[in-house]
Amino acid sequence: MITGKPIRIVSMGKYLPRQVQSNEIEEKLGIPKGWSEKYSGVSTRHHVTTESNADMGAKAAQIALDKAGLKLADIDMIISAGGTFDYAIPNQASVIKNEMKDGNKVHVAAIDIDSTCLSFVAAVDIAANMLDGKRMKNILIISAEIASKGLNPENWETSTLFGDAAVAAILQYDESSDSLFIKGGQRTYSKGVYNTIIKGGGLKYYPSEFPYDRELYSFQMNGIQLLRMAKKKIPEFMDWFYTDLPLTFKDTPVIIPHQASKMGMIIIENLYDLEEGQIKSTLSKYGNCIAASIPLTLHDCIESGEVKRGDICLLSGTSAGFSIGGVLIKY
Amino acid sequence: MITGKPIRIVSMGKYLPRQVQSNEIEEKLGIPKGWSEKYSGVSTRHHVTTESNADMGAKAAQIALDKAGLKLADIDMIISAGGTFDYAIPNQASVIKNEMKDGNKVHVAAIDIDSTCLSFVAAVDIAANMLDGKRMKNILIISAEIASKGLNPENWETSTLFGDAAVAAILQYDESSDSLFIKGGQRTYSKGVYNTIIKGGGLKYYPSEFPYDRELYSFQMNGIQLLRMAKKKIPEFMDWFYTDLPLTFKDTPVIIPHQASKMGMIIIENLYDLEEGQIKSTLSKYGNCIAASIPLTLHDCIESGEVKRGDICLLSGTSAGFSIGGVLIKY
Numbered sequence: 001m002i003t004g005k006p007i008r009i010v011s012m013g014k015y016l017p018r019q020v021q022s023n024e025i026e027e028k029l030g031i032p033k034g035w036s037e038k039y040s041g042v043s044t045r046h047h048v049t050t051e052s053n054a055d056m057g058a059k060a061a062q063i064a065l066d067k068a069g070l071k072l073a074d075i076d077m078i079i080s081a082g083g084t085f086d087y088a089i090p091n092q093a094s095v096i097k098n099e100m101k102d103g104n105k106v107h108v109a110a111i112d113i114d115s116t117c118l119s120f121v122a123a124v125d126i127a128a129n130m131l132d133g134k135r136m137k138n139i140l141i142i143s144a145e146i147a148s149k150g151l152n153p154e155n156w157e158t159s160t161l162f163g164d165a166a167v168a169a170i171l172q173y174d175e176s177s178d179s180l181f182i183k184g185g186q187r188t189y190s191k192g193v194y195n196t197i198i199k200g201g202g203l204k205y206y207p208s209e210f211p212y213d214r215e216l217y218s219f220q221m222n223g224i225q226l227l228r229m230a231k232k233k234i235p236e237f238m239d240w241f242y243t244d245l246p247l248t249f250k251d252t253p254v255i256i257p258h259q260a261s262k263m264g265m266i267i268i269e270n271l272y273d274l275e276e277g278q279i280k281s282t283l284s285k286y287g288n289c290i291a292a293s294i295p296l297t298l299h300d301c302i303e304s305g306e307v308k309r310g311d312i313c314l315l316s317g318t319s320a321g322f323s324i325g326g327v328l329i330k331y
Numbered sequence: 332m333i334t335g336k337p338i339r340i341v342s343m344g345k346y347l348p349r350q351v352q353s354n355e356i357e358e359k360l361g362i363p364k365g366w367s368e369k370y371s372g373v374s375t376r377h378h379v380t381t382e383s384n385a386d387m388g389a390k391a392a393q394i395a396l397d398k399a400g401l402k403l404a405d406i407d408m409i410i411s412a413g414g415t416f417d418y419a420i421p422n423q424a425s426v427i428k429n430e431m432k433d434g435n436k437v438h439v440a441a442i443d444i445d446s447t448c449l450s451f452v453a454a455v456d457i458a459a460n461m462l463d464g465k466r467m468k469n470i471l472i473i474s475a476e477i478a479s480k481g482l483n484p485e486n487w488e489t490s491t492l493f494g495d496a497a498v499a500a501i502l503q504y505d506e507s508s509d510s511l512f513i514k515g516g517q518r519t520y521s522k523g524v525y526n527t528i529i530k531g532g533g534l535k536y537y538p539s540e541f542p543y544d545r546e547l548y549s550f551q552m553n554g555i556q557l558l559r560m561a562k563k564k565i566p567e568f569m570d571w572f573y574t575d576l577p578l579t580f581k582d583t584p585v586i587i588p589h590q591a592s593k594m595g596m597i598i599i600e601n602l603y604d605l606e607e608g609q610i611k612s613t614l615s616k617y618g619n620c621i622a623a624s625i626p627l628t629l630h631d632c633i634e635s636g637e638v639k640r641g642d643i644c645l646l647s648g649t650s651a652g653f654s655i656g657g658v659l660i661k662y
Contacts, residue, residue: 083420087533088533089528108519129461190438207538
């Protein structure tokens with residue numbers, strides 16, 4: 001018997017900037033035609049032109065509010081859940097809130113949660129714990145990510161893999177609903193802490209001493225180490241996560257993974273003997289959109305009817321740090 | 332009758348880098364002798380020499396663990412609560428965890444919470460909601476902040492005001508204890524969103540297009556606007572926060588405010604007719620240490636005996652965004 005807390009994803013919204021075809025990137029960077037689809041598994045992705053992180057986030061949030069028939073005044077907390085930001089200070093949630101309709105009239109708390117690619121998953125877990133129907137009835141989570149500015153054009157994999165997107169979700173405490181938050185969890189395996197890194201720009205390589213340099217300021221992945229860790233640690237994590245649940249990873253009807261990379265997706269499929277369509281993928285359409293990948297895939301699965309009310313869904317992935325995390329919900 | 336959740340701050344730890352006297356800064360930057368103490372209210376503060384944010388955070392965390400007689404394996408979640416970071420990716424909690432003893436052996440989740448200067452307060456609020464004695468029994472919160480790298484030497488106020496520090500606290504769910512988490516809350520007033528800002532380094536002023544420039548990459552405060560907002564909004568916030576509590580702000584035995592600035596502290600004192608010693612200040616000793624200021628002041632008040640078990644304490648302050656927040660605890 002599946003039990004949980006009566007938390008419901010009421011609505012979701014997304015914003016995508018300009019679509020970029022793989023051949024456009026391949027031509028621009030001198031990459032052989034067809035390389036992106038073959039090696040990164042990405043046909044199209046979206047990259048910002050003039051949009052800021054906050055512009056995109058505010059638009060996605062407004063769509064989610066409108067779909068739910070709610071106003072910003074109905075929201076008890078805004079969480080910006082992501083690894084990229086417009087400014088170091090103030091926090092991103094405050095910048096997004098300021099761009100929203102009624103952002104200046106309504107004084108709802110704006111807080112950031114960052115577990116890089118798992119930020120949305122961590123935010124759902126935390127929000128589900130905060131929602132009690134009294135102090136908090138509705139929490140708005142926004143994952144707005146711009147990956148395209150931190151890519152090194154000499155690195156074919158990252159240049160073709162990453163995309164930009166913003167996705168918002170409203171979580172509601174609703175005892176009358178059949179929806180559930182079942183479980184959340186994350187484990188951080190520090191051995192892989194620097195397998196994914198942007199070195200420059202923080203305090204360690206501070207811009208006054210380390211001026212902009214493509215490699216230093218770009219997203220770096222130690223792909224082989226990452227895949228090795230994922231292969232070993234994902235089964236360990238899933239055993240830990242499912243230990244007290246009345247179902248297994250393999251039985252979970254809908255699995256929405258982080259769209260980390262083509263090889264990352266293949267590893268998960270190969271580790272378990274899963275049914276066709278059990279794992280949802282949007283990698284080919286959107287690439288890896290950091291923390292926005294999981295909610296973007298959920299959003300599109302809801303829109304297409306692949307995820308219906310009552311479906312048990314695992315939102316799970318890996319993130320820089322190196323972490324593996326997940327939340328199990330009854331949508 | 333004060334009620335709450337049985338959450339106890341078991342122990343705290345701090346790490347301070349090299350102490351810097353005001354006359355050292357005044358001499359170096361050509362500021363008149365005595366200016367810092369007179370206008371910023373700061374006699375001494377600490378600035379890093381070789382320490383990273385993670386070095387400091389890991390040291391403070393280890394002290395808190397040792398004091399509590401706990402090991403990292405007893406911790407169910409690590410929260411890095413601050414506005415500054417070593418790298419944009421991975422998140423700071425992962426970088427701190429990696430520097431800790433047993434950081435590589437124990438796979439506890441490492442997540443960042445950022446509400447700039449209110450990050451520690453927001454983290455206590457969130458941690459208290461996550462702690463249930465089952466899934467989570469102990470949460471380690473670390474506020475490690477390096478402000479000294481983001482200061483413009485031409486700006487006398489910020490150059491003399493800010494300090495670096497790391498503070499850690501272990502929150503425990505303990506039904507046998509008399510300690511309580513009573514209430515938490517934050518409001519974000521977007522009108523003041525850019526009154527405190529570091530413009531450069533994020534996606535909006537990305538380093539490839541906007542190379543390092545002292546003013547662009549330094550902490551900027553619109554002091555007059557901030558003080559005006561604080562004066563107007565602090566009483567509004569306190570009315571909202573205390574509305575359902577059996578005591579008022581004025582009756583709260585211990586008030587530990589963010590050590591924002593000399594004028595900021597005077598405003599709070601002048602708004603309410605408070606008893607001597609009711610408001611705790613470490614501004615003169617440590618300056619403004621961003622999110623580390625509130626826990627640093629709490630830490631020292633516990634050490635000195637100014638805060639004892641059973642004392643009702645408000646941890647409250649303002650942050651960039653512009654937010655006001657607080658948590659009320661029975662220590």
